[in-house]
Amino acid sequence: MTIPTETITVPNLPAEAEIVIDRWGIPHIRSSTEAGAFFAQGFNAARDRLWQMDTWRKRGLGLLAGDLGAAYVERDQAARLLLYRGEMAAEWAEYGPDAEAWTTAFAAGINAYVDLVAREPARLPLEFKLLDTQPAHWSPEDVVRCRTHARVRNLDAEITRNNIAARFGIEADRFHKLLEPAWTVVAPEGWQAEPIPPEVMRTYLLATEPNAIGSGTPSDPVALDNQGSNNWALAPSRTTTGRAILASDPHRVHEQPSLRYITHLTAPGLNVIGAGEPAVPGVSLGHNDVLAFSLTIHPTDQEDLYVYELHPEDAELYRYGEGWERMRLVEEHIPVRGEAPRAVTLRFTRHGPVLYHDPAGKRAYALRSVWQLPGTAAYLASLNYLKARNFEDYAKALEGWGAPSTNHVVADVDGNIGWAAAGMVPIRPSWDGLLPVPGDGRHEWAGIMRSSGLPRATNPASGWLGTANQMNLPADYDHAAKKTGFEWTDGARFARLSGALAGDHRWSVAETLALQSDVTCVPARRLCALLARMDDAHPAWALLAGWDHRLLAESGPAALFEIWFAKHLVPGVMLALAPEGLPAMVAVPDTQLTLTLLEGEEHAARRDALLRETLSAAWGEATTLLGPDPAGWAWGTLHQGYFEHPLSRFAPELAARLDVGPAPKGGSNLTINNNGWRTKDFRVISGVSWRMVLDVGNWDASVTINSPGQSGDPDSPHYRDLFPLWARDEYVPMLFSEAAVDAAAEARILLRAG
Structure with a gap:
């Protein structure tokens, strides 16, 4: 069969390349050089994904107003x-010896397409036409200097805890968040029981919201949770294939176009496929020819809020040590x-x-974050493990994560099989990171702990390893x-x-797929x-x-339970047990804490x-929403997948x-099939929008999904083709x-020097 082929002449092409696009919109890129x-x-x-990538860059660099106006x-x-x-x-050194060269080539490729669009305006994506804007050129540094495309933590929790403690006392934090391992919050030396102004979190959210194009003001923080x-x-001892099986499904806020993009890169010494973000070179989750890799968030505390006393006569001076230190002012x-x-x-x-300068209140509030350190551009350190041959290589690469x-x-x-936690973790010798601290020098980081100082394990006796942010x-x-x-x-x-994985059952690929959608x-x-x-x-x-506790889309009990749990029980428990006014201070209640309180003896009488x-109130709401006959109720009538373009x-x-949507969906944010x-x-x-399951080594048997589709072009057949399958x-x-790629090819693009 003849594959439709387009040849594009590209100036300054490092080496000729072929892009084979399969019938599901996945590009397989081949070149003679990396x-x-x-x-x-x-x-x-x-x-x-040009418009999505252009927006990514402009949002990260602070260039949205040039397209969207003063708001x-x-x-x-x-x-x-x-x-x-x-x-x-x-900065470049942290991502590996090839990172700068690869990213430079990647940015040059983006620019080549931007130039092609300028030469051939018919290629300009619809969004630019709607907004009457144009895509901009990239520098390699743009990819790495933008830090905020994946949140670190725990500024929001620090501020909430501080404000609770300021109003109700530190002991009231037990109604805010269940701390693990068991820990008692201790006020840092110099901490003052005064509220943190809302402007602090507002600035942070303005900079970090994943979809900033819709409004000049921050959204409800619930959407970020x-x-x-x-x-x-x-391990092979736990599978029917005789090979390892790896399953991965990272969860993020749903976007259209999709957050993830699947790519296959092939060059001498490099053969890797998987998902990353379209504006970041390489892939973060996938496999090369010998090693499969995946990741989830390990909720490490990587940032702190510092509170400063300002000089009574000069608000640009803040107290530090025995004297005053002047802020550095940058005019842009x-x-x-x-x-x-x-x-x-x-x-x-x-x-x-x-984040907030308050001369009238004689306070300033600054963020100390690993973002200020070299090597903390989101997911870019994955470049360092693309060629890893085993767990030891991979773990060594994680030192730069x-x-x-x-x-x-x-x-x-x-x-x-192996597991390793990775990330730059501040060493806090004088406090636990749970509350803001004075910026006067009493609470300084004593360096950074890297991946080698964090837990890891290989080939456990149980025959499996896994994580779910727990x-x-x-x-x-x-x-x-x-x-x-x-x-x-x-x-x-x-x-x-x-x-599910306890015991010695041998799992097939099909059973693994079923567990991933459980x-x-x-x-x-x-x-x-x-x-x-x-x-x-x-x-x-x-x-x-008589319910089996499955949140199936067609289940009536599931609909009742979710209405009850999320809208009535969790807020109701906090309203009943916490000090009056405290629940309103917690944007997203801790569901694990709610269950702990209900199952304990302290509140058994209530x-x-x-x-x-x-539950009675939830029944009334379900009746209003779904009708008087519970036989006709279904969770999927209410709970629907929908990818909204900004x-x-x-x-x-x-x-x-x-x-794209809607479509009925089962599950919730508390099921393996995460649909928050x-x-x-x-x-x-x-929740889940991209997934993969790998029969490790039998690579052509790998499966994936990327909803709603690989393309960001509404006129492309791959804009929404994967949504019904995902649903x-x-x-x-x-x-x-x-051979398998060529057999499934639907189009080919040849890049030629010119």
């Missing part, structure tokens, strides 16, 4: 505060569409950027001396995963056990009594009444063309061998 492969990756990513100046100013401003040689990821590896000009550039002043202390903090699970063709510090890990953090994601997903809800099982102890004639009890009152709100007449939803309308807004928890092949 530089040629990465150039073609940048060119091809721009071909499919975005505040966002741009916030973004510029969090840029990397350090020495570039040290309910995220997580799963990964696990099975932000381009603004339709008017002259705006001059802004950025303030920095010795600890980092000033800065951010975000992650759990890496790997498996090789010899059947070895507290996974080993029992013998000295968490008091090596304080990585105490704020972890609800362990429900890992509880289900570890329960919607069994461990909190539902625990709460239904509490209900079973009660004698109640309300019909809600009968509906939940438990039954709370369960009864909240411009559809500006052009509602194009919503059907730009948005917002309470105002039940829309799925976060049904199905997969497509992630082919690797040249």
Whole structure:
């Protein structure tokens, strides 16, 4: 069969390249040199995702107002505060010996496509036409200086805890977050019980929100939560294939175009396929010819808020030690569409950027973050392990991994499996990182702990390794001396995963796929056990009594449970047990804490009444939403997947063309099949959008999905083609061998020098 082929002449091409696009929109790039492969990756990513990538760059560098107007100046100013401003040689060195050359070729490829669009305006993506804007050229440094495209933590928790402690006392924090391992918050020396102004978090959110194009003001912080990821590896002793099996599904806020992009890069000495972000060279999750790799977030505390006393007569001076230190002021000009550039002043202390400067209150608030250190551009350190041959190579490469903090699970063709936590962790000798600290010198970082100081394991006797953002510090890990953090994601997903993988059952690839899409809800099982102890004639009890605790899209009990749990029980418990006014200070209640409080004895006397009152209220809401007959209820009637393009709100007449969905979905943010939803309308807004399962070594049997599609072009057949499969928890092949790729090819692009 003749494959449609387009030949494009590209100036300054490092080496000729071929891009074979398979029937699922996955590009397989071949070149005679590594530089040629990465150039073609940048060119091809721009071909499919140019507007998304252009927005990524402009948001990260603080250049949105130039396209979108004065309403975005505040966002741009916030973004510029969090840029990397350090020495570039040290920065490149952290990502490996090839990082600068590869990224330079990648940026040149993007620019080559931008130039092609200028020569051939018909290629200009729709979004630029809607906004009357143009794509810009990239420098290699643009890729690495933008720090905020994957959040580090725990500024928001610090601020919430501080404000709770200031109003109710530190002991009231037990109604905010369950700390693990067990830990008692201690006020740092010099900490003052005064609230942190909301402007601090506002600036941070303006700089870090994943989808900033829709508004010049920050969104509800709830939209940034309910995220997580799963990964696990099975040793050959636990599989039916006789090879290791690796499963991976990172979870993030749903976007259109999709956050992830699948790419296959081939050159002499390089053969790697998997998913990354379109604006970042290489891949972060996938495999080369001998090693499979995956990652999830390891919720390490990588940032601190410093509070300064300002000089009573000069607000640019802050107290440090026995004297005063002057802030560093940086004057910059932000381009603004339709008017002259705006001059802004950025303030920095010795600890980092000033998020809020309050001369009237004689306070300033600065962020100290690993982002200010070399090597913390999101996921770029994955370049260092693309050629790893085994776990030892991979672990060595992780020494340069800065951010975000992650759990890496790997498996090789010899059947070895391994896990390593990675990330740059501040060493805090005088405090635990849970509260803001005075910036006067009493609380300084004593260096950075890297991956080699964090937990890791290989080839366990159980025959499997896995993570789901749960507290996974080993029992013998000295968490008091090596304080990585105490704020972890609800362990429900890992509880289900570890329960399923316990024992000695041998897993097939098909069973692994089924587990990856599992919607069994461990909190539902625990709460239904509490209900079973009660004698109640309300019909809600009968509906939940015979339920199997699976949040299936077609399940009526699942609909009732989710309405009850998220909208009535969790907020109801906090309103009943916490000090009055405290629940309103917590943007996202801790579901794991709620269950702990209900199952403990301290509040047993009130438990039954709370369960009864909240479940009765949930039944009433379910009846209103789904009708009087519970036989007709279905979770998927309410809970639906939908990928919204950020411009559809500006052009509602194009919503059907730009948005993708809806489709009924099962699960929640607490099931392995993570589909987190917002309470105002039940829309799925976060969770799984990309997945893969690998029969390690049998690479052409690998499967993946990337919803809603590989392309960001609404007119492309690959803009929404994967959404129906994702909605049904199905997969497509992630082919690797040249023969298999060529057999599935639907198009070919040849890049030729000219």
